Amino acid sequence: MSEQPLRCSGAIRPEEENLYDRRILEEVKLEEWAKVVFDPTLSVDDPGEGLFIRPLRRSDYNKGFLQLLGQLTSVGDVTEDQFRETFKKMKSSPDTYFVTVIEDVNTGDVIGTTTLFIEQKFIRGCARRARIEDVVVNDKYRGKQLGKFLVIVLVLLAKSLGCYKISLDCRDTMIPFYESLGFSKEPQNGNFLKSQKKNA
Secondary structure (H helix, E strand, O other), X not given: OOOHHHHOOOOOOHHHOEOOOOHHHHOOOHHHOOOOOOOOOOOOOOOOOOEEEEEOEHHHHHHOHHHHHOOOXXXXXXOHHHHHHHHHHHHOOOOOEXXXXXXEOOOOEEEEEEEEEEEEXXXXXXXXXXXXXXXXXOHHHXXXXXXXXXXXXXXXXXXXXXXXXXXXXXXXXXXXXHHOOOOXXXXXXXXXXXXXXXXX
């Protein structure tokens, strides 16, 4: 795959504004995660033929981002103004939201995404904790190791940002998948409680 998207220079249009600095992603080296082997080999520079991994952009409203999330959960009717306002709020909290996507450069569609959320704590000497959320790959692109790829990229990103703990919630059927990536159930912490508005 051409490295041109990684090396483009000059001013970018406002709609192409990244949620976070893409150079952070360029520092992630998958070979540092020895627990998982990719066959064929994937990297941040080359996640697959015609694919490009990058931060969420303001323009992704028109690239199928919300429709992709709809394959995971209920999204609701989100207008472009709402999307841009949420993007602005996330961007105004630096080093907190790392919404990462995979784009098919041939179609211009967002075909995979996940979110790394960094929580600043007072405990452990004012350490940081990370959560991985909203992992989804377009149905048509499954079987290409992209879900595994996205999760591991964000795990390594969280480690590079100094997070002492990385957690996620998943359906019971997905536990073996995440265990294969090095996650484990937390002893004596198996109770997950939630309070959620109806229709949310």
